[in-house]
Amino acid sequence: MIRKIKGTQDILPNEIKKWQDLEEVMRNASKLFNFTEIRTPIFEASELFHRSVGETTDIVKKETYDFEDRGQRMNTLRPEGTASVVRSVIENKLYADPNLPLKLFYYGPMFRYERPQKGRQRQFHQFGAEIIGSDSPLADVEIINFAATFLEALKIKDIKVRVNSLGDKESKENYQIALNKYLEPNIKHLCDDCNRRYKENPLRVLDCKIDKDSETLKNAPKPYDYLSDKAKVHFEQVIMGLDSIGLNFEVDKNLVRGLDYYTHTVFEIDSDLETLGAQSTLVGGGRYNNLYSSLEGPDLPAVGFAFGVERLLLALEAVSKDEEEPYIHCYFINLGDVFQTDVLRIINELRHGGLIVDYDFFNKNLKSQFKQADRLNPFFYLIYGEEEAKKQVINVKSRDTKEQVEVPLDNLYQYLINGISGNGCGGGCGSCDGCN
Numbered sequence: 001m002i003r004k005i006k007g008t009q010d011i012l013p014n015e016i017k018k019w020q021d022l023e024e025v026m027r028n029a030s031k032l033f034n035f036t037e038i039r040t041p042i043f044e045a046s047e048l049f050h051r052s053v054g055e056t057t058d059i060v061k062k063e064t065y066d067f068e069d070r071g072q073r074m075n076t077l078r079p080e081g082t083a084s085v086v087r088s089v090i091e092n093k094l095y096a097d098p099n100l101p102l103k104l105f106y107y108g109p110m111f112r113y114e115r116p117q118k119g120r121q122r123q124f125h126q127f128g129a130e131i132i133g134s135d136s137p138l139a140d141v142e143i144i145n146f147a148a149t150f151l152e153a154l155k156i157k158d159i160k161v162r163v164n165s166l167g168d169k170e171s172k173e174n175y176q177i178a179l180n181k182y183l184e185p186n187i188k189h190l191c192d193d194c195n196r197r198y199k200e201n202p203l204r205v206l207d208c209k210i211d212k213d214s215e216t217l218k219n220a221p222k223p224y225d226y227l228s229d230k231a232k233v234h235f236e237q238v239i240m241g242l243d244s245i246g247l248n249f250e251v252d253k254n255l256v257r258g259l260d261y262y263t264h265t266v267f268e269i270d271s272d273l274e275t276l277g278a279q280s281t282l283v284g285g286g287r288y289n290n291l292y293s294s295l296e297g298p299d300l301p302a303v304g305f306a307f308g309v310e311r312l313l314l315a316l317e318a319v320s321k322d323e324e325e326p327y328i329h330c331y332f333i334n335l336g337d338v339f340q341t342d343v344l345r346i347i348n349e350l351r352h353g354g355l356i357v358d359y360d361f362f363n364k365n366l367k368s369q370f371k372q373a374d375r376l377n378p379f380f381y382l383i384y385g386e387e388e389a390k391k392q393v394i395n396v397k398s399r400d401t402k403e404q405v406e407v408p409l410d411n412l413y414q415y416l417i418n419g420i421s422g423n424g425c426g427g428g429c430g431s432c433d434g435c436n
Contacts, residue, residue, distance in 0.1 A: 007122025100133035141241030335385025
């Protein structure tokens with residue numbers, strides 16, 4: 001038997017509703033903040049991710065799925081969404097839109113070769129958002145507020161918002177000098193990955209998950225302490241904006257992000273929900289003012305975030321224990337030959353009216369049809385045979401009251417709609433008090 005590849009998953013019919021519900025909240029929240037969707041290819045030229053994410057990041061060095069196509073071009077399955085959005089904006093000249101900033105969101109599968117664990121797969125899904133074309137601190141506030149509001153809409157309330165600033169180019173250069181000087185005599189106390197990162201990109205040492213609680217990293221210089229005057233003003237205004245909307249947050253001077261392109265504001269939102277396990281971060285993001293120009297685009301400032309959808313679904317397990325039982329509106333129980341009666345026409349008309357209708361495909365007897373109907377949990381059982389066809393009526397049995405009434409076919413749709421919405425009979429059934 002051929003099995004799915006390690007690190008991938010099938011989303012089965014009994015699981016799909018929670019994905020659809022999350023996507024609905026995602027799209028509603030995006031609409032509320034006036035973000036529009038962009039969709040980019042699942043694979044891109046490898047150079048895009050090597051240059052944007054960074055040659056020295058673990059994503060590029062260890063985790064990307066790279067392949068050579070028949071034209072001997074190197075391609076990569078996208079490991080994250082921002083670089084593809086940047087490429088698309090540049091290639092399609094979306095930056096020429098007179099209504100800057102662009103406010104875009106994306107949703108789709110990403111790919112990283114890492115050890116599969118709870119909420120982390122090799123094929124995973126991201127929901128991300130980008131504000132492109134504004135260097136205002138208000139854009140930073142907007143993107144953080146969007147992320148927090150989305151979690152609130154999902155009823156995930158146990159969250160902690162952490163923010164920090166890496167500063168501008170001048171700030172990062174000054175900080176890197178200080179960090180190098182500090183780490184040189186201390187790096188031997190840290191893990192092998194930290195020793196490698198120290199030689200390639202010292203800032204990445206601070207993002208270590210193994211030694212994050214070590215005294216060496218706790219006592220390391222902080223990016224916040226090396227901010228230029230301009231970068232300080234920017235971050236202070238971000239803090240003022242977050243205060244003004246009443247967001248509960250903290251400044252975490254140890255916070256950095258694992259991708260090379262970040263500048264100025266970075267943030268993460270964590271939750272202590274037990275379903276998340278040891279890794280508590282739900283979303284991360286920040287500002288990346290130099291990424292567009294580094295990819296031969298215009299000098300466009302931008303800020304964004306990305307959620308791991310599988311992590312969100314784990315979080316939702318802790319806050320929404322009671323799942324709605326699946327149902328259909330009607331199950332059509334046929335007592336004759338479907339090809340000799342009006343069964344298929346009636347079913348089709350009900351479906352065109354927006355009702356979920358199913359029926360028997362195996363020519364089962366009456367008892368077996370009722371059993372199959374019960375498994376699908378219909379509001380109504382529709383019972384129809386040759387006698388009903390002659391009289392142009394149908395017997396409608398309610399799931400909740402167990403009452404059965406004879407309804408004229410001409411009035412069937414309205415009767416069902418009123419019954420499902422709780423408004424009683426639509427008139428014309430000939431059985432209830434309102435009709436007699």
